[in-house]
Amino acid sequence: MADDNEPQQPDKDIHVRDHFDRMIRSYLRGVLSDEMIDEHRRGDPGHVSEPLARLLAWCQRRPLSEQYAVKAEADGTFRLIRFAGRRGNLPRYIGDERYATLQAARHGAFLRHVSDLTEK
Amino acid sequence: MAQQKIFGYANRISVRPGEEITFHVNCDGASEADAQLVKLIHGDSNPVGPGHIEAEVDSPVNGRWAVRKQFTQLGSYLEVTDPGRKLEVAGSFSLMAFIWPTLPHRGSRQTILGRWDTLRNTGYALGINPAGHLEFWVGNGAEVDYVTAELPLLAKVWYFVGVSYDRETGRAEIYQEGVLNRYNSLVGKVVPYDFASHVVQQFRFKPENRADVPFIIAGARDEHALRGPFVSDRYAGKIDRPAICNRALARAEMDHCRKGGLPPADAILAYWDTSMGYTAHGVRHEVIDTGPHGLNARGFNHPVRGMTGWNWTGKDDCFRLDPSQYGGIEFHPDAVTDCRWEVTERMTVPADLKSGIYAVRLRIGPGVGIAEEYIVFVVRPAKPTGKLCFLVPTASYLAYGNEVLSFDAHIIQPMTGQPPVVADIDVETYEHQEYGLSTYDHHEDDAGVCFSSYLRPIINMRPKYRMSSMNITWQFPADLSIVAWIDHMGYECDFITDEDLDREGVDLLRPYLCVMSGTHPEYVSEKMLDAQEDYIAGGGRLIYMGGNGYYWVVGFDPEAPACMEVRKLDSGMRAWAAKPGEHYLQTTGEKSGLWRNRGRAPQKLTGVGFIAEGFETSAPYRKMPDAWHRTVSWITEGVEGEIIGDSGLAYNGAAGVELDRYDLTLGTPPHTKIIASSGGHSDNYVLVTEELLYAYAGLTGSLDYRIRGDITYFTAPNDGAVFSTGSIAYGQALPAHGFNNSAARVLANVVNAFLKPGRLPGGQWTVEEKQWR
Numbered sequence: 001m002a003d004d005n006e007p008q009q010p011d012k013d014i015h016v017r018d019h020f021d022r023m024i025r026s027y028l029r030g031v032l033s034d035e036m037i038d039e040h041r042r043g044d045p046g047h048v049s050e051p052l053a054r055l056l057a058w059c060q061r062r063p064l065s066e067q068y069a070v071k072a073e074a075d076g077t078f079r080l081i082r083f084a085g086r087r088g089n090l091p092r093y094i095g096d097e098r099y100a101t102l103q104a105a106r107h108g109a110f111l112r113h114v115s116d117l118t119e120k
Numbered sequence: 121m122a123q124q125k126i127f128g129y130a131n132r133i134s135v136r137p138g139e140e141i142t143f144h145v146n147c148d149g150a151s152e153a154d155a156q157l158v159k160l161i162h163g164d165s166n167p168v169g170p171g172h173i174e175a176e177v178d179s180p181v182n183g184r185w186a187v188r189k190q191f192t193q194l195g196s197y198l199e200v201t202d203p204g205r206k207l208e209v210a211g212s213f214s215l216m217a218f219i220w221p222t223l224p225h226r227g228s229r230q231t232i233l234g235r236w237d238t239l240r241n242t243g244y245a246l247g248i249n250p251a252g253h254l255e256f257w258v259g260n261g262a263e264v265d266y267v268t269a270e271l272p273l274l275a276k277v278w279y280f281v282g283v284s285y286d287r288e289t290g291r292a293e294i295y296q297e298g299v300l301n302r303y304n305s306l307v308g309k310v311v312p313y314d315f316a317s318h319v320v321q322q323f324r325f326k327p328e329n330r331a332d333v334p335f336i337i338a339g340a341r342d343e344h345a346l347r348g349p350f351v352s353d354r355y356a357g358k359i360d361r362p363a364i365c366n367r368a369l370a371r372a373e374m375d376h377c378r379k380g381g382l383p384p385a386d387a388i389l390a391y392w393d394t395s396m397g398y399t400a401h402g403v404r405h406e407v408i409d410t411g412p413h414g415l416n417a418r419g420f421n422h423p424v425r426g427m428t429g430w431n432w433t434g435k436d437d438c439f440r441l442d443p444s445q446y447g448g449i450e451f452h453p454d455a456v457t458d459c460r461w462e463v464t465e466r467m468t469v470p471a472d473l474k475s476g477i478y479a480v481r482l483r484i485g486p487g488v489g490i491a492e493e494y495i496v497f498v499v500r501p502a503k504p505t506g507k508l509c510f511l512v513p514t515a516s517y518l519a520y521g522n523e524v525l526s527f528d529a530h531i532i533q534p535m536t537g538q539p540p541v542v543a544d545i546d547v548e549t550y551e552h553q554e555y556g557l558s559t560y561d562h563h564e565d566d567a568g569v570c571f572s573s574y575l576r577p578i579i580n581m582r583p584k585y586r587m588s589s590m591n592i593t594w595q596f597p598a599d600l601s602i603v604a605w606i607d608h609m610g611y612e613c614d615f616i617t618d619e620d621l622d623r624e625g626v627d628l629l630r631p632y633l634c635v636m637s638g639t640h641p642e643y644v645s646e647k648m649l650d651a652q653e654d655y656i657a658g659g660g661r662l663i664y665m666g667g668n669g670y671y672w673v674v675g676f677d678p679e680a681p682a683c684m685e686v687r688k689l690d691s692g693m694r695a696w697a698a699k700p701g702e703h704y705l706q707t708t709g710e711k712s713g714l715w716r717n718r719g720r721a722p723q724k725l726t727g728v729g730f731i732a733e734g735f736e737t738s739a740p741y742r743k744m745p746d747a748w749h750r751t752v753s754w755i756t757e758g759v760e761g762e763i764i765g766d767s768g769l770a771y772n773g774a775a776g777v778e779l780d781r782y783d784l785t786l787g788t789p790p791h792t793k794i795i796a797s798s799g800g801h802s803d804n805y806v807l808v809t810e811e812l813l814y815a816y817a818g819l820t821g822s823l824d825y826r827i828r829g830d831i832t833y834f835t836a837p838n839d840g841a842v843f844s845t846g847s848i849a850y851g852q853a854l855p856a857h858g859f860n861n862s863a864a865r866v867l868a869n870v871v872n873a874f875l876k877p878g879r880l881p882g883g884q885w886t887v888e889e890k891q892w893r
Contacts, residue, residue: 008272045771045802046736046801060537061534064530070540071541071543072543088553
């Protein structure tokens, strides 16, 4: 614990964010279903069901270092990457899977988030 | 073999036949590149459109170019002009400055001011050591002596710092005192920190001074065998009124300076009064030395001026009110506004080269990805040749130049609603970060980037490029969809740029019957706005082809016209917010921010203004009742049914990405007609923040009727008129289905009408129009 007179203090806001995140995760685990995953797999753009919208909002608001992105490879395939979350540090590949379509890759990223949520 | 990559830029973004343009290239892994002049027609590889289209042009510049590695000086700093080497001090001296460090714990040495040779360890300097402590050091080429403050510096707090060094006795006393007040620092008086430190050290070694080492503020001289001299140990933060005196000042004399007093007149070697030089029109880059030798300092990579100083009291919010409170100059170790590369090749634009958007295409090795470069420039006509003019929104290209939102901005995935799609070129440019950032990014110390220049490679100002966060073309490559439509339709069209319009005003537009904008002309100077308003009022016809246009107040640097400045503040969809008191452009003296907040909402010029943004999906427009009114029914002639723009290269619709709407309360001309409007957008579309007084739930596409793009039309004096699409995606909808689609049909109706001089279609109904509804 840093002394109150020490200028280099940790950011305690993270404690509150973590508490909020636990509540959100608990809700999302309660509504997660095969139908929701299938809805995302179909990739219908635009209006999505409310549970899926809330799950996507959680995915997109996670810290940058916990978010996934798609890397377009020179051979036309797609792979998943994860950002470093630290300025100037490069993203790293996640897994070896190559996806034939962008939608498949985005669904792959979604499934990674689901796995992180359920810790399975 | 080393990785092959090639990047370049031109010294001009707009050039006339007969004028010279120079090209500056940096290459790794090759000594020659294949060069080809090309005319750019289309730049989006989306299979819904025609793909990338360019036309090779015969030119003396075509062929093999000798290319090599060129280095870029990162960071903003001041270099003192000292031809008489007055600061090659042989005796005792003192250094002092007010500082507001932003990254004292960066982990690397930062030089505040001095005449220090990092390679050879000679000279003297006052700076911040890697642990975040104020430090003074001298070197004789073999040994270095240091005196270090006991307490670390706190970020974003104003201090007065200095050193008194007696060469004869070797006594060096470092001076550190906090000078924070209620307004000037991140924290106030209630924090229980001790800011003061005074340490005395007896130095064993005396500084030696090399003749060729300059006195630098916010950096130090370094040297590399391949690169030659450059500036390292760059400082992050503000410096106010740095000075050097010719003797070791006593503590009481330093205390006097800490309170804002001048050093003893007979002791001053140089006193850079950073608050001098302000006028109603901003401030120049030269920093004035009021000392006896006039050793003025010159800024490189745009040190930021117009910034609050150590004595800012929070009342005067602009340097025009009290420049003495605006001595702060802000430095960023990662700023780049001019790569200053040597010329690789030059070209005189042939007299018969048709106006258009061109590039020198450079290829090495495989010739794809980062082994291919397009150095883009606009050829304007020697004299106006067509009736139609495309105003290339180069200010907006600069604003987005080299953005890295996907990598650094946590907000980007919630905003776009989708994971970014990153390509090799994005990773490469992010890894090396040699070419500077966009006005959507932050410097390393979290300050917003307010300058952007084209004297550096701009990775996203080229054909084929897709913005990774949105996975669509954006700005330049998106505008090529309009260019391709103009080419497809066979219109004679001249091309001019924002820079040209800022310099030449309405006279540049007057020869044309019709002027078209790009998809997202968001950044506009006062001269550009005045010119377009006067053009329309004088009988000109404007087609506003975009969304979120005419939004930010910008200035072009009169000393470096390739560089544009913007400050983001108060309201608006903004990537950063300028700090209190720092809302005015140093390049023009104007208040920056939104034009709407200066009484010139875009609705007043175009009929529509920014209302929402969203990604992933676009939508079509549906005709509104006005579409059938006999004064304007010609606009949708040939479009069966109610739907307009149900396809496109930007999320498969013409209404999308960023949307504008009709709003009488913001100055939409009252007789404006809403021809068509979109709606029912997804909830990824959100209301813009400048519309918010109170925030409440549901300000999204499926719940708020205001979230839509409006196609509007109004007539102006002298047979003038304005047609607006109210959507970024409209331009990218034009090439869909071989340019045969309803959005393209509507636009053709308008352009064809606008290119006929005299009364516009529907004009015969003027009297009745005034009585209608």
